[in-house]
Amino acid sequence: MSARTQSAPSVRAALYEAPGPRTKRLIAVGTVLSALVVAALVAAVVRQFYVTGQLAPRYWSFLLEWPTWRFLLQGFVGTVEVALTAGAIALVLGLALMLGRTSGPRPVSAACRLVTDFFRGVPSLLLIYFFFLVVPQYGIRMPAFWMLTLPVALAASGVLAEVFRAGVNAVPKGQVEAAYSIGLSRWKTMRLIVLPQAVRYVIPSLIAQLVVVVKDTTVAYVVSYPDLMQNARVLITNYDALLSMYLVVSVVYVLINFAINKASVYVAHRTGVKIIR
Amino acid sequence: MGLGELLGTYGQNYLDGLLATWSMTAVSFVFVMVLAVLVTVARVSPVAPLRGLGELYVQVFRNIPGVALLILVAYALPQLRLVLPWRTCVIVTVVLLGSAFGSENFMSGINTIGAGQIEAARSIGLTFTQILRHIVIPQALRTTVLPMTNLLIAVMLTTALGSQVPMTPQELTGVVSYVNTRATGGILAFLVSALGYVLTAFVISLVGNRLDKRVRILR
Known part of the structure; x- marks a missing residue:
């Protein structure tokens, strides 16, 4: 369903102007925030593995x-x-x-x-x-x-x-x-x-x-x-x-x-x- | 077993199966569209972690076999104390798979617009939201009618995964296995379900083609 044959000037790149100082700051904040959310999600999943005992060595050692x-x-x-x-x-x-x-x-x-x-x-x-x-x-x-x-x-x-x-x-x-x-x-x-x-x-x-x-x-x-x-x-x-x-x-x-x-x-x-x- | 006898005995099963397939397809497709939009927004956003997450999402769910994902959702998640009803398991699986392809459709829809148009829009002073509202989204929607029609059919075919879990009522594929483990339904038992799928797909693509002809952008 995708048709990426040439990746010349991509639309994604054209969509945004060169960011000014304010936008740069906004993007930086967004980056940090979303990175934190992603990290929290991963941590929550790992925690659930731990809590339910799925991290026990017997489940993984045979691998x-x-x-x-x-x-x-x-x-x-x-x-x-x-x-x-x-x-x-x-x-x-x-x-x-x-x-x-x-x-x-x-x-x-x-x-x-x-x-x-x-x-x-x-x-x-x-x-x-x-x-x-x-x-x-x-x-x-x-x-x-x-x-x-x-x-x-x-x-x-x-x-x-x-x-x-x-x-x-x-x-x-x-x-x-x-x-x-x-x-x-x-x-x-x-x-x-x-x-x-x-x-x-x-x-x-x-x-x-x-x-x-x-x-x-x-x-x-x-x-x-x-x-x-x-x-x-x-x-x-x-x-x-x-x-x-x-x-x-x-x-x-x-x-x-x-x-x-x-x-x-x-x-x-x-x-x-x-x-x- | 003749057609009359087959439908006399199991007609209700087939009817329930057809309705189950239809309703699961409809519910799944709505969620597929919503999730596909969200994933696409993440993929074109200027925020790097979101972009990475969007790409990862698409690569994972585009490439994972449906059965493997269904088994993970239906049998592995309960090990993490997350138990969903069977029907929900199937719908979640179908939505995850479908939205990855849906996002790919949206991305190629966006990519066909061409950077020049966006540059032109900016040079006449449109703001970012205006560019999205007047240039990108209308064109992206109009060029994705046909791919999304095919996706709807694909979503319907993917709901056949429901035959792999003990769902009630069963969907069309599950009915075939149900009938054939109880009686020798023969080729007819298979054909009734198959026709259910084929005719639905035919109607969907007919409507999709009509719609596409009306809104298509000739380039």
Whole structure:
């Protein structure tokens, strides 16, 4: 949802005049006051941890041991496997849906549009329950990996189809007209002229979408697939340390997704394209 | 199980689920907007600690998985002697997540205005509040109609997190798991809920697009 490609004269900077002495004093007072409020908030939280006994070493010491992190790392590998597989499937499916919608015959186009809107308009949790509860009713047995990967992939494919479509729309119309006028067919125009450019436009957005995929994989515990979150839950029952473990795992997830977002912004900056979400 | 039988037995559950999803979406979105405005104000303020806090808020809640946050709110906070009702837990989670994205929308809305306009406004003698009231806020609001429409849909989809806690009444996703653990509802049990979401999203985006066409600023 953000589109920061160039940070030239920022609006935030332009909003304020160069402060005079009075304003400088006001800002200084505000800075000190708000710093105090923030510090008080942090202190209140730490105090609540202390009062409820959550700072006791038994809740945190296991985090200093290698086996804990080895087990979490195994979970992380599981998360990566699901995220990358789901991402790859969504990439192919999203591209197919977009191509079907933009250059297929009318019934195909309508169907692709319907499918895209459906997967975009349904929560991924509902899709996971579909694969977990509904599919087995038809006698199809699936390993936990696929019960998680397929719904995550389907949910992402709807979004990616729209991302690809935005990329295709960003290619100047004149190029398409030029391609038609030298006698290229619709399909050839798409394949040779439009797609190579469109894909380049959307690479940062595709990277950013990986965040959504990683987030979706955290419900792996529904299907008992050993991902980072599920392994953390196992550790919680072992060590009886709910708060500390969940807090640490949440921070790990935030850092992973933050890194992915940064990578996306970096690529966007390098290639000078906007991030479409 | 046919559609008639399914709706005959569980119709009331689905209806309650739809209403629960709608009401949670509406309540959450109001708080999302209020909090998003506050966070955005903090992020553009000249006070450094506030700016830092705003940025941290957005980075944390943009990147944390919804389930992880819900678990923290619903199961970890009670360890700090802060127990909220299940429904409130879900709404708090959705609001925290949504407001981070809402603030991002507002920020990009502000950033599309361009520093030149603000400089021009200042050079004709408008004060800071006048610049905000006449230049920044109207334009920022008008350019964020479409992103906020998408956010409203995202908020609705995020309320599906409610299926992860024992809430009564359940929302649409919870109903599917409820029905399917009691009977073999088959694909229909899933489709009824899915349609509830898809049709609502369709109506929201229809209204959003209409509104956007009316207020959009052509650049």
